[in-house]
Amino acid sequence: MAGVSLRFVLDPELTPELREQIVALWADVSNAGGAVGFVPPVTAADVRALAEPTFAAITDGPDRLLLGYEGDRPVAALILTDNRFALKAHWCVLKRVMVHPDTQGKGYGSELMREAERIGRALGFEALHVTLRDGLGLDRFYGRLGYREIGRLPRALRVASGDDRDEVLMWLDLLPVAAPDAGR
Numbered sequence: 563m564a565g566v567s568l569r570f571v572l573d574p575e576l577t578p579e580l581r582e583q584i585v586a587l588w589a590d591v592s593n594a595g596g597a598v599g600f601v602p603p604v605t606a607a608d609v610r611a612l613a614e615p616t617f618a619a620i621t622d623g624p625d626r627l628l629l630g631y632e633g634d635r636p637v638a639a640l641i642l643t644d645n646r647f648a649l650k651a652h653w654c655v656l657k658r659v660m661v662h663p664d665t666q667g668k669g670y671g672s673e674l675m676r677e678a679e680r681i682g683r684a685l686g687f688e689a690l691h692v693t694l695r696d697g698l699g700l701d702r703f704y705g706r707l708g709y710r711e712i713g714r715l716p717r718a719l720r721v722a723s724g725d726d727r728d729e730v731l732m733w734l735d736l737l738p739v740a741a742p743d744a745g746r
Contacts, residue, residue, distance in 0.1 A: 566668055568630035568638055570677045576621055583636050584617075584629075585609050587662055594663035597695035601721045616641065616658070628681065630661075630674050637662040638674040642681065653689040654682055675707050679734065688737050695719055696728040709734045 574580060588609045592600040599612060619625040620641065630638030643655040656678055661670045682690050692709065694700040696719075701711060709732040717726035 566632075568632060568670055568673050568677075570674075571629050571631065572681060573620075573626055574629055576617055576627070580636070581613070581617060582606075584639060585613050587636060587639060587660060588613060588658070590662055590664075591660040595698075596660055596663070597698055597700065598658050598660050619643075626681075628674070628678060630670060630677070632665060632670075637665045638670050640674060640678055642678065642685075652687065653691060654685075654687045656690055656692045659692060671703065672707060675704075679707075679736065683736050688735070690734045690736065692732045692734075694730045694732060695721070696730050701730055701732070704732045707734070 585606050588598060589604055589606050591598050592604045592609065593602045595602060600608065616625075620627045624644035624646070626642040628640050628642065629636045638661045640659040641657045643657045645651065645653070645655065656675075659671075659674065661674060679690065690709075692704060694704065696714070705711075711730055712733045713731040715729040715731075718729040719727045721727055
């Protein structure tokens, strides 16, 4: 939809109301088949069990939350996760990338990822990393945004008995590409 865009907030105050809105978003995305840590059906209580330690890592650090709002309603989210290892401090993992199912088709997923890229550059990261569940077409989505597949863990995700999926590792370099040396 042309002209519609999200308003982004990095590190919003995680009030009890906002926490519940994020849990509801996460459950709605999960129940629509989104690959954000669950297989449907899930309840808010199921999500809350994972959300609470996630919120703690955001409020207490070192992780960062990026929310996209349509009006006053959060409809897109991702977490910029610190690697918690000094030798990996120059790149960041994006987790729980989600857009509310009733906003699909508006380009919000691309907007969210472009904003994460902008923030990653502003924070001095040299690359962004995201993992995804194979079989949902997410590799094509991320590929259109410049991410490249750097590996996969075969059958690493068991979504149901007899339904194991690869976990696909995607990478986006944030460093400028060096121009070929014209003098050689």
